[in-house]
Amino acid sequence: MSVVPARPQDGTSLTDDEIGEEWRRRAGRDGLARVMRASQPGHLNAEVTAATRALVGALLDRAAAELGRPLRRGLEVGCGVGRLTPHIAARTEHLTAIDMTAEMLDAARRNCAGQDTVDFRRQRIEEFQARPGEFDAAVCVWVLMHVLDPARLAAACQALGTAARYVVLVEYEHARVPVSRWSRLRPMEEYVALIPGGRLRCREELDYGGDLSAAALIRTGAR
């Protein structure tokens, strides 16, 4: 296990072991609090989940319209407990869903029981390898904000931009309640610049109780 320190916003260092333990701890929470802010009320988490599903769906529809055909292979990065997975699977012929946390993947498999077009894989995004353009679209919601180390973030964006023609990316840009040491706020433009050939095609905003995320459709350099 690597001990390369990540650098969260409060200036302290976190090791891979500490980060892995934090995600296992979160996977032990109840319901949507496993992948959303535990401090927020359940009704807000349900409302924002519905809004996120609609936003991601609309951005995937736009990617399909630009390609001029239905989406074939999709990739979901950091699928968590499968909050969005069935909705992404409904818009792709086949979906590969990855997450680095075994306990999250177990919950996602249960949540998607019976969906035979979805494959789950335990994998870190920064180590993900695929053929160039193997996927029509990759979806990544509130995951890259948790990749704290700049070199790993660059590797993650490189992997996304190589594997998929389009990336649907939703990440915090502004937090009303300061984020914890496990997260980092960055402007969407920073991610786009790290994706090889990345071009912003469309950008929306997602309001989660005053925490503002950018929701973007990005065309990558993959053909």
Ligand SMILES: C[S@@+](CC[C@H](N)C(=O)[O-])C[C@H]1O[C@@H](n2cnc3c(N)ncnc32)[C@H](O)[C@@H]1O
């Ligand atoms: C905030 S949750 C979001 C889950 C899901 N995308 C959603 O919106 O419901 C972040 C997820 O990303 C996973 N994760 C964090 N860093 C990762 C990395 N470097 N590679 C793959 N998965 C990661 C965590 O295990 C967790 O399940």
